[in-house]
Amino acid sequence: MKHFAYLITFILISAACQGVGQRQLMYTPDTAKLAKAFETYREPTITHRRFKHADIEPLILKRKGGQVFEVTQLGVSVLKKPIYQLKYGAGPKKVMLWSQMHGNEPTATMALMDLFNFLEAEGDGMDSIRSLLKTATSLYFIPMLNPDGADVFTRRNAMDVDLNRDARAGATVEGRILINAAKAVQPRYGFNLHDMNIYYNVPGTPTPVTIALLAPAYNAERDINQVRGDAMKIAAGINRVLQDFVPGGVAKYDDTYTPRGFGDNFQSWGASTVLIESGGYKGDPEKQFIRKLNFIIILNALIEIAQESYHQYDIDEYEAIPFSDSKLSDVLLRNVGASRDSISYKVDLSINRDEQTEGSDYYVQSRITDVGDLRESYGYAELDADGYYFMAGKIHPNVFGSIEEVSLEQAMGYLRQGYYAVQVARLPEQRLHGLPLVVFHQRSPVPASPNLGREANFFLARDGVPAYAIINGYLIDLSVTPQVEFKNYIR
Structure with missing residues (x-):
């Protein structure tokens, strides 16, 4: 001093x-x-x-x-x-x-x-x-x-x-x-x-x-x-x-x-x-x-x-200070394998998580913000998904009484089995939750697709086995326990 x-x-x-x-x-x-x-x-x-x-x-x-x-x-x-x-x-x-x-x-x-x-x-x-x-x-x-x-x-x-x-x-x-x-x-x-x-x-x-x-x-x-x-x-x-x-x-x-x-x-x-x-x-x-x-x-x-x-x-x-550019997203996936109408192709996907205010807190809603050749774009989280294929997930067949019945370990287990969403019978007063799952009460989530503007809820799989999950725009490596704080909402 x-x-x-x-x-x-x-x-x-x-x-x-x-x-x-x-x-x-x-x-x-x-x-x-x-x-x-x-x-x-x-x-x-x-x-x-x-x-x-x-x-x-x-x-x-x-x-x-x-x-x-x-x-x-x-x-x-x-x-x-x-x-x-x-x-x-x-x-x-x-x-x-x-x-x-x-x-x-x-x-x-x-x-x-x-x-x-x-x-x-x-x-x-x-x-x-x-x-x-x-x-x-x-x-x-x-x-x-x-x-x-x-x-x-x-x-x-x-x-x-x-x-x-x-x-x-x-x-x-x-x-x-x-x-x-x-x-x-x-x-x-x-x-x-x-x-x-x-x-x-x-x-x-x-x-x-x-x-x-x-x-x-x-x-x-x-x-x-x-x-x-x-x-x-x-x-x-x-x-x-x-x-x-x-x-x-x-x-x-x-x-x-x-x-x-x-x-x-x-x-x-x-x-x-x-x-x-x-x-x-x-x-x-x-x-x-x-x-x-x-x-x-x-x-x-x-x-x-x-x-x-x-x-x-x-x-x-x-x-000499450069002007800012706007080519950044929350998640950037490169070389994702996909197919449509019997046509197989590879595509880059950018994903953002938009914040929604809830009292003094917030939750996020994801969306696919761009599709195509994104070699000049970047992500806070990036993955070269070459060799992995877009896979839509499944809704778990059980209806759980409340969100408290599902632990983080259970959620990760469901993801590894290809389940991305669970239904709960009761809505809590506080609908924010921190699980890496889509949680809904009555309104079932829309099936996933690698299309512009769609919610980012899907898997990247190899030989039919999920290796990565993208849940509400969060990229999750299924081989490890995630350290991310998820800001999700019960629908």
Whole structure:
């Protein structure tokens, strides 16, 4: 910690010595210290991404009247949920950060709760960072701009409007709140914090885009002025930090000018604005690792803004970041043997698992998203099925009283016998289940086929013996006990 404090002090001294006109400060982030800060100040009450407004409101209100943050209620949502702003610092560089304007994009909101914990701490060897931010910046945080959407985990607000397409019209109460906040603060910098779907990949690779960055355009020509150029430099610095954690896992978001978008308008209003999109990372379904990345890159970017060390990065470094592609799926099966109308063929299948909200949890519904030659596509799970053949499964002949009568071991045994579905006589109050089976009460599942849009419930067999099962889009090797958490639903 002493080294980190010394580094910050050295930078401040260097800035004073160089004078106003020279801003090329050489700064190397201590990413290990930033990562440790996250582990220390991670908000323990939030452990999954489907939290609600009632979960974060106490974390905001407990800071009201304190010495660290100035908490203001900016207004209420369509359904009358309060929307808050937290201000930190009293410096000349004004920065506005807003999260979850799409209700089902919560990763950055989690990271802001962690950041609030860090900013109000002291005596840990990182007080020099807090002092720097307090004196050099005024930070305006608006977490969960769309609480109505967050409570039901949907993108749009209660008026069915996409808030990120309301910067021009200001037709929504939440959009007007953000517009009015921007007018009141007149920030010099902005951070537009989002999530994107997990199926973006770095072009030409199976690597998911874990974080996508963008310095939005302020006009249709996508010109670069000082405001947008500074945003590009900040994004270039963020990319450097991310390469320590997800090497090769960063891309740019589409930079087509969107006259209705808030990022584009903030840029045109004079705020150097960076869009941060949290994407996918294998083995991180609740985005807790990506939450950590958000904490690290946001905190470091604020340090860079405070000391203006982002000027050390070149716009060309930002331009060199590739644009994201969208050729990733949950499961990619290559060379699956199949037949139709006496014609035998081999085909590639891509499969996705779409999330369906159930209270504070979710289940998945699978579908085959593409069929054919998918050599340029990838999957979080991939299998070369050459030598294996598509086989439709059977429904178990027994009707079980309840789901509790079937264990994981029994389920795996049924799969090995070619049974993919079981029927239960009673529906439990909680219909989510974690078995690798299709479980139904009355409505029998539709027979499987390797066709576009169909549910992914079938086997890959050799000589008539199932070797792999694909159950609701999960790829299961029948030779081992699965370690996956299945998010399934009793029909």
